[in-house]
Amino acid sequence: MSITTERNPDTAVLPERIRRFPFPFAANQYRYSANVEPAHKNVTTEAGSWGTGLIDIDENYHEEIAQREQILTRDPSRMKVLPHMRSAAWDTLATLLPAMAADYPDLMSFHREGNHCRWHNGLQNLDVEFTVGEDDSLPGGPLRFLGTQIQDDIVLLDVRDNTMWLDAGLVTFAADWSFNFDVGMNFLEIHGPVPRVKEENIVSRAEKFLLALQPGEQFxxxxxxxxxxxxxxxxxxxxxxxxxxxxxxxxxxxxxxxxHLRVEVQHLIRLPHSGVLLFLIRSYLLPLSDIAKVPAWREKLGHVLAELPDDMAEYKGIIRYRKAASEWLLAG
Structure with missing residues (x-):
């Protein structure tokens, strides 16, 4: 959802983590919706703005990449690529690395001749050459390598039988769900536990929208x-x-x-060659003490938490503390 408003002049002194935070609420009430919009669209908030790039790199880049390495070392099941998704993993890599190079030309570059590629990441002092389609040309294969370059989690949905199936991904920062458990499920099965979405037909409408995406489209x-x-x-x-x-x-x-308020910016991309649907999930955390530094955010989040129906609060796992959080915010 887009938020367009005049900013308070005092927000110029706010730290970058607040100015770039994707605050998700436009009103004092929240209900589930598809809330899909085109990617790369700049969103102006009461504190700053976000959203112009596909892959966002911030001050937590090195720390979050290191966290991912630790998690994957401890639990390799956080990454899976079913055999028929191998080409989609390469399609993902060949789509995202050029996008990063375009968004950060002073830090990164990507060159490709045929299937031979060269990738430079100045943030990591990294130069790598690899061949698209040859898994042994990159440590751990394309998806594993991509996880060392971006902060986003990666989910790949194969399209068959007129629906989508979670058949590959790398997810180390899941918010109260299990990637390993969901692998092999279809779109409706994955969203089955979410309250209200079936009755309000949200999942089926989202499914139709995603299945209609054309190769290369990004939302x-x-x-x-x-x-x-x-x-x-x-x-x-x-x-x-x-x-x-x-x-x-x-x-x-x-x-x-x-x-912390935890916000996921989820990019939805129909990969250009394999036709697989790519979900990128970039997670941001901001404590209530930072939220409260933006008066409009403090008020909106306070009202959202107070008004949120119990079944939704229970599903999100916030029902035991949402009243205390709301009262603190609205008392400010």
Missing amino acids: RRTNWTMTVGQRLDTSTETYPEWGPDRATIATDPAMPDKL
């Missing part, structure tokens, strides 16, 4: 939840590490600093 949407702590990996597999915090954060005096 995006936002999604949100909340997370205790500066933690991107809130996957089902690691629930014992972060789940108990949900029960105690409401009474924690440090709640404004510990409780």
Whole structure:
């Protein structure tokens, strides 16, 4: 959703993490919707703007890439590529690396002659040559390599039988779901647990929209939840590490600093050669104490949390602390 408003002059002194944050609410109420818009569209918020590029690189780049490496070393099941998705993995790499080079020409470059490619990433002092289609020309193959270059999680949906199937991906920063569990499921099965979307026909409409995407088309949407702590990996597999915090954060005096609004910017791309649907999921965290520095954000999030129906709050895992968070925001 696009937010167009005049900015408060004081926002010029806000740190970059706030000015570039993709705040997802245009009103004081939230309900599920497809909320799809064209990619690369600049979105102006009350604090700044976001959205002009496909791959966003920020101050957390090196830290998040390092986190991903640690997670994959501990749990290799966070990446899977079913055999028939091999070409789609290469299609993904050959689509995203040139896009990064175009968005960051001072830092990155991509050159291709036939299937031979050369990639330079100045942020990593990295120069790599590889051959498209030859898995052993890149460490771990194309998807594994891509995970060392971008902060986004990657989901690949194959199209067959008039629906989409999650048959490949690299997901280390899941928000209360399990990539490994969902591999092999179709689009409707994956979204089955989400309340209200079936009754309101949201998933079926989203499915029709995605199936109609043409090769090369790029769209995006936002999604949100909340997370205790500066933690991107809130996957089902690691629930014992972060789940108990949900029960105690409401009474924690440090709640404004510990409780984060988590926003996902999800890019939806029909890959040009394989026809597979690529979902890029880029996750951002901002604590309530930072949200409160933008008065319009503080008010909107406070009202959204107060008004959100219980079934939606339960599904998002915020029902035990959303009242405390709302009251703190609206008391500001």
